[in-house]
Amino acid sequence: MRKMSSGDHTKPAVNSALLRLLPKVDDCLLALQQEKALAEISLKSLTRLTRLYIEQIRQEILHGVKIPPKTMERESFIATMIDFILDEQKIRFKRVINCTGVIIHTNLGRSILPAQTMDALYDAGARYSNLEFDLETGERGSRYSLVEDLLCELTGAEAGLVVNNNAAAVLIVLETLAKGREVVVSRGQLVEIGGSFRIPDIMKRSGAELVEVGATNRTHLRDYENAVTENTGLLLKVHCSNYRIIGFTKEVSNQELVSLGRQHNIPVVEDLGSGCLVDLSRFGLMKEPTVQEVVGSGVDVVTFSGDKLLGGPQAGIIVGRKKIIDTIKKNPLNRALRIDKFTLSGLESILRLYRDERKALAVIPTLAMIAAPVEVVHKRAGRLVRRLRRDIKEQCRFSIIESTSRVGGGAMPEQNIASRSVVLEPARLSVSELERSLRKQDIAVIGRIENDRLLLDVRTVQDDELTLIHKSLLQIFS
Numbered sequence: 407m408r409k410m411s412s413g414d415h416t417k418p419a420v421n422s423a424l425l426r427l428l429p430k431v432d433d434c435l436l437a438l439q440q441e442k443a444l445a446e447i448s449l450k451s452l453t454r455l456t457r458l459y460i461e462q463i464r465q466e467i468l469h470g471v472k473i474p475p476k477t478m479e480r481e482s483f484i485a486t487m488i489d490f491i492l493d494e495q496k497i498r499f500k501r502v503i504n505c506t507g508v509i510i511h512t513n514l515g516r517s518i519l520p521a522q523t524m525d526a527l528y529d530a531g532a533r534y535s536n537l538e539f540d541l542e543t544g545e546r547g548s549r550y551s552l553v554e555d556l557l558c559e560l561t562g563a564e565a566g567l568v569v570n571n572n573a574a575a576v577l578i579v580l581e582t583l584a585k586g587r588e589v590v591v592s593r594g595q596l597v598e599i600g601g602s603f604r605i606p607d608i609m610k611r612s613g614a615e616l617v618e619v620g621a622t623n624r625t626h627l628r629d630y631e632n633a634v635t636e637n638t639g640l641l642l643k644v645h646c647s648n649y650r651i652i653g654f655t656k657e658v659s660n661q662e663l664v665s666l667g668r669q670h671n672i673p674v675v676e677d678l679g680s681g682c683l684v685d686l687s688r689f690g691l692m693k694e695p696t697v698q699e700v701v702g703s704g705v706d707v708v709t710f711s712g713d714k715l716l717g718g719p720q721a722g723i724i725v726g727r728k729k730i731i732d733t734i735k736k737n738p739l740n741r742a743l744r745i746d747k748f749t750l751s752g753l754e755s756i757l758r759l760y761r762d763e764r765k766a767l768a769v770i771p772t773l774a775m776i777a778a779p780v781e782v783v784h785k786r787a788g789r790l791v792r793r794l795r796r797d798i799k800e801q802c803r804f805s806i807i808e809s810t811s812r813v814g815g816g817a818m819p820e821q822n823i824a825s826r827s828v829v830l831e832p833a834r835l836s837v838s839e840l841e842r843s844l845r846k847q848d849i850a851v852i853g854r855i856e857n858d859r860l861l862l863d864v865r866t867v868q869d870d871e872l873t874l875i876h877k878s879l880l881q882i883f884s
């Protein structure tokens with residue numbers, strides 16, 4: 407050990423002693439360059455990371471973080487630095503196994519795509535394509551034409567286009583139809599969804615003026631009627647995705663709203679949010695109108711997300727009357743909000759699956775997870791528990807409990823789907839340590855802690871992921 411400084415009265419002496427133990431960048435580099443595991447990393451990166459690491463430790467010392475002097479010894483210091491550098495080299499965008507039971511989990515990437523759609527995505531990325539090239543005429547084509555026919559066929563709409571996401575869809579619809587004009591919305595529908603998307607804020611950005619009508623729980627047709635002026639640009643209906651007003655409530659039906667719109671020659675727009683092409687009530691969920699039904703009700707424009715209940719890639723889908731859709735297509739904003747080729751190829755692949763509803767339900771993971779009978783989920787839990795009990799004995803107890811999954815993504819907020827969770831009760835680790843270890847795996851396993859136990863809901867786990875969960879737990883408990 408070096409002698410402690412005696413002249414410095416402003417900082418604790420131990421700090422300056424530790425600071426003086428910090429090695430020089432060049433000395434570290436000499437050692438790091440001998441290290442096989444770092445051979446692929448350029449000297450420039452290595453130098454940057456070395457500086458970064460030393461600076462990080464310096465800051466810790468300055469902030470009085472307890473650092474055992476032993477870790478400052480050369481060998482130990484270099485070893486930790488190597489771990490830091492290797493960790494930094496790992497790709498940040500990581501695969502996660504979703505054991506939360508929330509099917510459309512926005513933080514975990516919302517909908518996952520079927521394998522056949524991934525093949526389409528690969529070709530879209532790795533090869534040239536007819537993205538904006540008409541193979542019939544050999545001339546420039548439109549990217550929207552690749553999916554427009556399908557959208558019309560599936561929803562019954564006259565025309566359609568796709569933008570970056572549904573927030574963008576709402577923005578461009580409002581900007582096109584109601585910039586500088588009034589938009590009538592029921593007070594009960596001024597929603598905020600996750601990621602601070604608020605209908606009133608979007609409306610401001612679009613240059614439209616919000617006219618709220620009705621009370622939070624009840625809005626009548628006459629409320630809309632009274633609000634209509636010659637400056638009304640459109641009547642807007644917003645799906646209350648993530649909340650529900652219950653009790654003494656009243657909403658105006660689409661039919662009523664559409665006939666009011668017709669009377670005054672004002673378009674009616676509905677932001678469906680999740681928007682689904684199949685009726686999910688047969689799986690015990692509440693009846694929600696499908697996109698086709700909303701289009702059929704006479705609403706002029708409908709917007710919905712690509713990656714919520716549709717089960718596709720992130721996108722904002724706009725379908726409706728040809729005249730209006732054509733105007734939206736010409737809006738310069740459309741260029742700024744346009745979707746990329748990956749989305750288009752993925753979306754086309756997903757939409758094609760909907761031509762056969764049974765196929766869509768079986769193949770599109772979001773739908774398949776909603777539709778899976780609880781017996782199937784129970785069997786999956788059973789398989790996992792048997793394997794875990796076989797290989798991990800004293801360190802952890804495993805059991806199965808009844809739990810509830812959710813659709814998520816702001817859809818059907820109050821509806822539970824019967825599910826099963828594997829319960830983990832570790833003997834020597836704490837539950838939060840176990841949760842963290844699983845989360846820190848190369849393929850992160852995300853469960854939830856409830857009553858001091860770790861729950862892995864297997865409704866959102868794919869069958870081929872059981873092996874990975876098993877492997878991770880073996881590693882943690884070995």
Ligand SMILES: *Cc1c(COP(=O)(O)O)cnc(C)c1O
Binds near residue numbers: 597710
């Ligand atoms: C989710 C949602 C949106 C936003 O859709 P994104 O695809 O996430 O941009 C807009 N409106 C409603 C009602 C929603 O539920």
